[in-house]
Structures are given as structure tokens and as C-alpha cells.
Amino acid sequence: MARxxxxxxxxxxxxxxxxxxxxxxxxxxxxxxxxxxINTLIMGLSLxxxxxxxxxxxxxxxxxxxxxxxxxxxxxxxxSYVIIVDITLKAYLPDISVALGPYVGLIITNCIIMxxxxxxxxxxxxxxxxxxxxxxxxxxAVILLTVAFFRELMGFGSLFGVQVMSVGWxxxxxxxxxxxxxxxxxxxxxxxxxxxxxxxxAEIKR
Amino acid sequence: xxxxxxxAPVIFFAAIFTNNILLTNFxxxxxxxxxxxxxxxSLGLGFAVIFVMTCTSGLNYxxxxxxxxxxxxxxxxxxxxxxxxxxxxxxxxxxxxxxxPVLYVILGIFLPLITVNCAILGVALFMIIRKYTxxxxxxYGAGGGIGWTLAIVAMGxxxxxxxxxxxxxxxxxxxxxxxxxxxxxxxxxxxSGMIQIQ
Numbered sequence: 001m002a003r004x005x006x007x008x009x010x011x012x013x014x015x016x017x018x019x020x021x022x023x024x025x026x027x028x029x030x031x032x033x034x035x036x037x038i039n040t041l042i043m044g045l046s047l048x049x050x051x052x053x054x055x056x057x058x059x060x061x062x063x064x065x066x067x068x069x070x071x072x073x074x075x076x077x078x079x080s081y082v083i084i085v086d087i088t089l090k091a092y093l094p095d096i097s098v099a100l101g102p103y104v105g106l107i108i109t110n111c112i113i114m115x116x117x118x119x120x121x122x123x124x125x126x127x128x129x130x131x132x133x134x135x136x137x138x139x140x141a142v143i144l145l146t147v148a149f150f151r152e153l154m155g156f157g158s159l160f161g162v163q164v165m166s167v168g169w170x171x172x173x174x175x176x177x178x179x180x181x182x183x184x185x186x187x188x189x190x191x192x193x194x195x196x197x198x199x200x201x202a203e204i205k206r
Numbered sequence: 207x208x209x210x211x212x213x214a215p216v217i218f219f220a221a222i223f224t225n226n227i228l229l230t231n232f233x234x235x236x237x238x239x240x241x242x243x244x245x246x247x248s249l250g251l252g253f254a255v256i257f258v259m260t261c262t263s264g265l266n267y268x269x270x271x272x273x274x275x276x277x278x279x280x281x282x283x284x285x286x287x288x289x290x291x292x293x294x295x296x297x298x299x300x301x302x303x304x305x306x307p308v309l310y311v312i313l314g315i316f317l318p319l320i321t322v323n324c325a326i327l328g329v330a331l332f333m334i335i336r337k338y339t340x341x342x343x344x345x346y347g348a349g350g351g352i353g354w355t356l357a358i359v360a361m362g363x364x365x366x367x368x369x370x371x372x373x374x375x376x377x378x379x380x381x382x383x384x385x386x387x388x389x390x391x392x393x394x395x396x397x398s399g400m401i402q403i404q
Contacts, residue, residue, distance in 0.1 A: 027239075031232040072292070079285045087281060102331030105284050109324040111236050177395060178230045182388030186381050193376035 010135040031181040032103050033144070037160050040148035042096050044141030046085045046104060051113045051140075052133035054078045058121040059129035074117045075108065082107045112140055147184050151175045214345035217338070221349025224398045227325055228357040229391040231332075234325030238358055239383050241319075248362035252355030254316040256348065258298065259326055262291050263347025266330040267340050287330045295320055325354055360390060 033043045057077045058065075065073050086104050089097040097104070107113065116136055121129040152158060155175035157165030174180045227233045234255070241251050266287050274280055299317045302310045320326060329350050333343040364386055373382050 027232075027235045031235065075288055075292070076285060079288055082284055083281055086284070101335055102328055105331045106233070106324050106328055108284055108288060109327050174392075177391075178232070179388045179391040179395065181232065182384050182391055186377075186384030186388060189381045189384065190374070190377045193381065194374075 010131045027185065031178075031185060033100060034148040034181060034184075035151050035155060035176050036099075037145065037148045037152050039096060039099050040144045041141075042089070042093065043100060043103065044137075044144050046089070047107060047110070047112070047140055048134060048137030050078065050081045050085060050107055051116055051137040052130060053081050054113055055116055055121040055129040055133035056126060057081075058117045059124060059126050062122050070122065071114075071118075074114060078113050078117070079108050112136060143188065147181070147188055151180060151184055155180065212342065214341045217342050218345040218349040219400075221346050222353040222356065223394065224400055226353040226357060226394050227329065227350040228354050229387065229394045231328065233328035234323050234354055237319055237323050238354075238361065238387075239380050241316075242358050242361040242365055242383065244366055245359055245362040247316075248358045249355070251316045251319070252351075252358055254320055255323065255325065255354055256351030258291075258295060258317075258320050259329055259351035259354075260344060260348040261298075262294050262326055263329050263333060263350075264340065264344045265290050265294060267333065267338075267343040270330075270334060283331075283334065284327075287327055291320075291326050291330075325350065357387075357390065361386065 033039045054074070054077050058074055061073070061077075082105065085107070086097075089100070089104060116132060120132045124132070149159070152160075153164070154172040157163060157169045157171055172180070175184070221227065225231065228235070228238060237251065242248050269286055269290055270280075270283055274283055274286060295317055302317075329347050333346055338346060361383070365383065368382065368386075377385075
């Protein structure tokens with residue numbers, strides 16, 4: 001039983017209950033940092049770290065945390081890991097730390113993490129919680145990278161700072177600005193959901 | 207600490223129009239998408255946000271510069287801000303419940319939601335990064351709250367009208383909401399020539 005579950009837990013977080021397009025959680029940062037791929041990658045990795053570690057910590061402490069103050073405890077756990085990420089970024093990647101600005105700190109209020117702790121880690125043991133954290137973290141990062149890929153390609157004509165579009169390409173400035181983020185995420189959700197709808201129909205028929 | 211040429215009123219208006227916290231900084235999107243189905247509830251949440259944001263931006267300023275900085279604990283600002291916000295919201299809820307039942311009916315259910323609204327924490331973090339003074343911080347908090355309310359109420363209005371519209375099924379709900387938000391952001395870009403704060 002345990003073995004079957006652990007794989008499905010990961011997949012569920014990655015696709016079936018993907019935090020961004022299925023549950024529409026945590027999109028503040030999804031929109032703000034996606035104009036450059038490199039920023040997005042760092043943001044995604046930070047989030048995977050924070051969600052995995054806090055899921056595990058909440059899971060370890062689940063039996064000794066009084067239920068009434070669990071939200072506060074979870075928030076403090078999450079905040080401690082975010083502080084670790086923040087200090088690390090400042091020390092090793094100062095440029096990106098400046099570019100991400102307040103959005104690293106905003107991982108704390110990113111509903112994905114709280115959501116996973118509350119919905120999953122609180123009732124499950126260490127190993128599934130670990131997988132659940134990585135799964136939903138990756139699910140989030142993948143969507144972010146998809147959005148960032150198109151935004152950087154159209155807005156700057158480059159990928160990871162390397163120019164890929166030919167000289168004649170006119171940059172779509174709108175993609176770099178705020179409205180572009182909304183349009184792009186809206187379209188991504190549209191596309192993914194129209195595939196998802198077909199999948200669900202197939203499941204019902206089965 | 208003073209940013210040259212940016213008085214508090216300028217920051218106040220910039221936070222509403224040119225640097226709208228929702229449409230240019232993407233803060234508070236979760237509740238924006240979840241609550242904005244109708245004007246009434248949008249308005250209730252909006253007022254709660256204005257109130258809490260104005261007060262907590264001042265409180266957080268005091269906590270950061272008079273409690274954390276003297277002891278060299280700037281890294282703990284995330285935890286400090288979260289605690290200030292959560293405690294303040296709890297306090298307000300209790301006070302309102304006792305003193306004003308009318309206000310409690312209007313704001314009551316929205317207050318707990320605000321603790322996890324990233325806009326409140328975002329305002330506090332921006333004010334530290336931009337090195338605002340106390341007055342500037344409060345102005346930014348108030349302006350940010352009003353700007354957020356403006357956006358969510360407009361959104362509520364548009365979504366009410368949209369109820370009868372034919373939308374492709376996969377686009378329903380958050381998809382169309384995001385695209386509308388994009389169009390609104392596009393309109394707000396037009397303001398950006400007036401003032402610039404960074």
C-alpha cells in the first residue's frame with residue numbers, strides 16, 4: 001500500500017492537484033517573477049525547498065502540536081525556512097536577491113505552502129509528506145517556468161539571457177510589463193484546463 | 207531615510223494609480239480571484255484591507271526600526287511582521303465584535319482571511335526595501351489598500367456582468383478573471399506617466 005501511494009502522491013501534486021492551475025493558489029509570485037527565466041528558476045527552487053522542508057517539519061511535529069495553535073506554529077516553521085532562503089540568496093546570488101525583492105519574503109504567505117501543511121503534512125508521516133512537498137513544489141515551478149519561457153522569449157527575444165530571436169524580431173514590451181503576466185497565466189490555465197477536461201471525461205467513461 | 211521629492215501625498219496617489227499593488231505588483235491575487243464574484247463582498251473585503259493595511263504598515267515600521275534594527279535582527283523581519291499582522295487582525299476582530307455589531311457583520315468574515323493576504327505583508331516588505339519614513343509608510347499602506355479595493359470592486363462589477371456571457375468552458379472562473387485583470391492592468395498602465403515611485 002505504502003509503495004503504491006508514494007508515487008501517486010508525487011504525481012498528484014505535480015499534475016492532478018497542481019497548485020497553480022487546479023487550485024489557483026500562490027499566483028502572486030507566479031506573476032511577479034516570471035519576466036526572466038533565471039529569476040523564475042531561483043524562485044521555483046526556493047519554493048520547492050521551503051515547501052518540502054516545512055512539510056517534513058510539520059509532519060514530524062504533528063503529534064505534539066496542539067491543534068488550536070497549529071496555524072501559528074506552521075507559519076513560524078515556514079517563516080524560518082524562508083529566512084534561510086533569503087540569507088542564502090543574499091550571500092551567494094545578490095543580484096537575483098535584489099531582483100526578486102520582496103517576493104522571497106512573500107513565500108511565507110504563499111497559500112501553497114500553508115495549504116500543503118494544513119491539508120497533507122498534518123495527517124501524514126514523514127516520507128509521504130516529503131514527496132507531497134516536492135510534488136507540489138515542482139508542479140508550481142513547472143507552471144512558472146512555462147509562463148516565464150514565453151514572457152522572456154516574446155518580451156526580450158532571449159532565453160536565460162541568451163539572445164535566440166533573430167535581429168528582425170520586435171520585442172513585445174507588453175509581455176514584460178504587468179498585463180502580459182495576467183494574459184499569459186490566463187492563457188496557460190485555459191490551455192491546461194482544456195486538456196484536463198478531456199482527461200476527466202476519459203476517466204468518467206472508464 | 208528620506209526619498210527625495212516624494213512626499214507622503216505623492217506616494218499615496220502613486221500607490222493607488224501608477225503602482226497599484228494588485229495590478230502592477232500582483233499582491234493579494236489569491237483573495238482577489240476568490241472573493242471578486244460580486245461587488246458587495248468585494249467592497250467588504252476591500253474596506254477590511256484598507257483598514258488593516260494602513261494600521262499595520264505604521265505598526266510594522268515602528269517594530270522594524272525601533273525593535274529589530276537596534277538589536278541587529280533585521281533577518282527576523284518576516285517573522286516579526288507576520289506576528290504583528292496576525293495579532294492586529296485578531297485584536298481588531300475582538301474589538302469590533304464587542305463594540306460594533308454592524309461593522310462586525312460587514313467585515314467580520316473577511317478579517318481572518320486578511321492574515322494570509324500577501325498584500326499586507328508585501329506592503330511592509332516594500333516599505334523596508336524602499337526605505338520610507340514613517341509618514342511615507344502609512345501613506346503607502348493607505349494608498350495601497352485603496353488601490354487594491356478599487357481593483358477588486360471593479361473586478362466584482364465586471365464579473366457580475368459576465369454571468370450571462372458565453373465563455374469557453376476551460377476558461378471559466380480563474381482563467382477569464384486573469385484575462386480581465388490583464389485588461390485592467392493595461393488600463394492602469396496609462397496612469398504610469400503621472401508619477402513614478404520605485
